[in-house]
Amino acid sequence: MTKRTAFLDILQERDGLVLDGAFGTELERQGCDINDPLWSSKVLIDSPEMIKKVHISYLAAGADIIESSGYQATVAGFKAHGYGTEEALELVKMSVRLAVQARNEFIEAKASGMLTLRGITLGEETEDGIRYYSEGALAKPLVAASVGPYGAFLADGSEYRGDYGVQVEYLEVFHFPRMALFAEENPDVLACETVPSYDEAIAVARVLSDPFTTRGIPSWISFSCKDEHHISSGETIIKCAEMIDKVRPVTGIGINCTAPEYVESLIKDIRSVTEKPIIVYPNLGEVYDGITKTWSGGQSGFLDYVPKWRAVGANIIGGCCRTNPDVIGDVATYIHNTW
Secondary structure, three states: OOHHHHHHHHHHHHOOEEEOOOOHHHHHHOOOOOOOOOHHHHHHHHOHHHHHHHHHHHHHHOOOEEEOOOOOOOHHHHHHOOOOHHHHHHHHHHHHHHHHHHHHHHHHHHHOOOOEEOOEEOEEEEOOEEEEOOOOOOOOOEEEEEEOOHHHHHOOOHHHOOOOOOOHHHHHHHHHHHHHHHHHOOOOEEEEEEEOOHHHHHHHHHHHOOHHHHOOOOEEEEEOEOOOOEEOOOOEHHHHHHHHHOOOOOOEEEEEOOOHHHHHHHHHHHHOOOOOOEEEEOOOOOEEEOOOOEEEOOOOOHHHHHHHHHHOOOOEEOOOOOOOHHHHHHHHHHHHHHO
16 A cells, blocks of 8 residues: 555545644744744754654644644755754754654553653543543554745745745755655655745645655645635635646645635635645734734634534644644544544
């Protein structure tokens, strides 16, 4: 059985899965300073054990899939911070390795009857024995390698605009070696996310179509969107979904880092042109300024959207910026009890 088939079988058997939530903002909540061009990848250098703690907090909340801390991890980015080539290569791969280690520690802790792990409460004693808060989640949660867009490397907010000023071929050259490094660590999924433009989606799809690079690992391409029908650079989500539908190695299509009120309409558009799995993990409901790196505006009732997203065709639901383990715990309670 191929890895792609195994992933699709899990989706069909479970009818739906829970993805984790924000990583960078959760690290900030834990006291980490990520005000840096490397963003959350800076913590790979400063505090790798804290990365494991965040992963475990989402697993304890009931996530079926956790994403690695590799969103902004690139060899060029680490070298710009003074690291040698070999060190930079290892740091990129470490982002996946830490997620796998956290997942394995979590499984072993539950098998041993532990109630806490790395300071995270996993469950509680009841008259009938231990009740884990992650009940209903996959017995072996999946690890997705987070693959950020070119704009994440630039660290100038362009992943919300897509105005890179470079050719598709340049973007391919950027993504190929990085994807290969992530695949070396054998994650369960390659999550290419916050893609702002059709051109970058084409480049990523070409990379994902190379079996020597991806090693047969299933993947999705997820877009940042500016309204109910368009991705950040202005192309329609339908145009993007039609392209991805034709690329067999790309397993699913997603929406992330997007206002939650836009998601239902975007799912409908995607589902009108493809039967591939749809992954949605929008922001909590605030607005991010890529220049000042601050958030503003109010938070909507995130959980109220979840039944609507499922009803129109979402297969995997999680959260992006400003969501946290409490939010994902609520999503998991709903999904694991109703799907």
